[in-house]
Amino acid sequence: MSIEPAAAVPVLLLSVRDEYAGRRWAPPGHHWPAQASAVGGLDLVAGGTWLAVEPGGADTGPVAACLLNGFGTPAAEGARLSRGELPLFAVRGGRLGDLDLDRYDPFHLVVVRPSGARVLSWGGSGGRPAELELPTGLSVVLNDGPQGLAESRTASERIRTLMAARAAHFRARFATEPRPRPRPGAATAEEAWGGWLPIVTGDGLALDDPAALVQRREFGDGRIWGSSSISLLALGPGSVRYDFAAVPAEPGGCEGWRRVEL
Template identity: 80%
Template sequence: MSIEPSAAVPVLLLSVRDEYAGRRWSPPGHHWPAQPSAVGGLDLVAGGTWLAVEPGDGAGPGGSKGSGPVAACLLNGFGTSAPEAARLSRGELPLLAVRGGRVDTLDLDRYDPFHLVVVRPDGARVLSWGGGADGRLVELDLPNGLSVVLNDGPEGLAENRTASERIRALMAARAHHFRARFEAEPRPLPLPDGRDTERAWGDWLPLAAGDGLPLDASAALVQRREFGDGRIWGSSSVSLLALGPAGVRYDFAPAPVGPGGEDWRRVEL
């Protein structure tokens, strides 16, 4: 996440979806008749999404006019799982957020731990839930500059974090490598215009595709991990979003991403 209030496009978001292999999904589109203006990838198992975008074309909450764009990105968290008999899908949370709903009014005990990043042209806020009878919803506004949100929360500092040293080390290596790489390249200006993905995102695009690292590298952004017992965890897609006064731009690619930029497509909003 990059936040630069003085830039023509103040907020840039890179989102990598990591999931167990075999969980079926569809690319971003208008998948929800009850929210016809919302766009996002569809989880075919539970019907929700990991990232939703509301373009703000005048179809805001309650029929409000002139609402700006908003996006919401979901990460699984660590902590206490919800009771199986009462559990609700976390994939409904991004859709709730982009239509102006309040997460803090939900019965959060019915959701497994999560981090929900809510993004607008003026900044981003992370809502974190760790579950459990004594759990509380923690809200944090991300600062200006580059921020990294992991399954261990913003900068890996959530109240509830993984107990696995291996997973913690992999997340730390990923964050360290890519923070330095993004800081070293010029910040792009991906306006919601007719330019293709490569011209819009410039030197950041190869980084978003994985920076040439092998899928099993410790610092891999686009990754594939085998955790034993036939469990394979990896990246299924990469999304790039830019939010500003002129609107929102959304570019998407399935993972792993080809080196020539041929896998990227502009998502129609």
């Protein structure tokens, strides 16, 4: 996440979706008739999304919401609701206070507007939600929360080490590359995102590198965890640009990028 209030495009968001291999999904589109203007990828298992965009109108402006799974106390099995409904709820103006949060497993919900971004965090049943406004500059939001400092964090040293390596490598890389100015009318993702695009698509790291942004991990019990898609959003006053790619077969490639029509 890059926030520069004085820039022509104040807010830039990179979202990498990591999920178990084999979980079926569909690329971004208008998948929800009851919320026809919202756009996002569709989780074909639970029907929700990991990232939703509402282009808005002249009065409201664009808004996006990105979901990350968190750590903490899970919801009761019989009462659990899918977290995939939360980005859609957020972009239509919903507030967490209107939800029975005890019915959701832990999460972090990043809500983005041209004016900035905030992170809504929930550590699970019996806890209290937390809200943080992200500062100007570069921010990283992990499954352990903003900057990896959520109250509820993973107990796994391995996962914590991988997240820290990923955050440290890519925060440094984005800081050394000129900030792009993605114009809504730019013809290609390469034209829109410039020097950030090779970084976004993996920065040449192997899929199993500890710092890999585009990753693939085998847990030794038949389960494979990895990156399935990458989203790039640029939000400015009255405009939003959304570029999307399924993860390339090899890190470092730019094949498959497409601009999502809003």
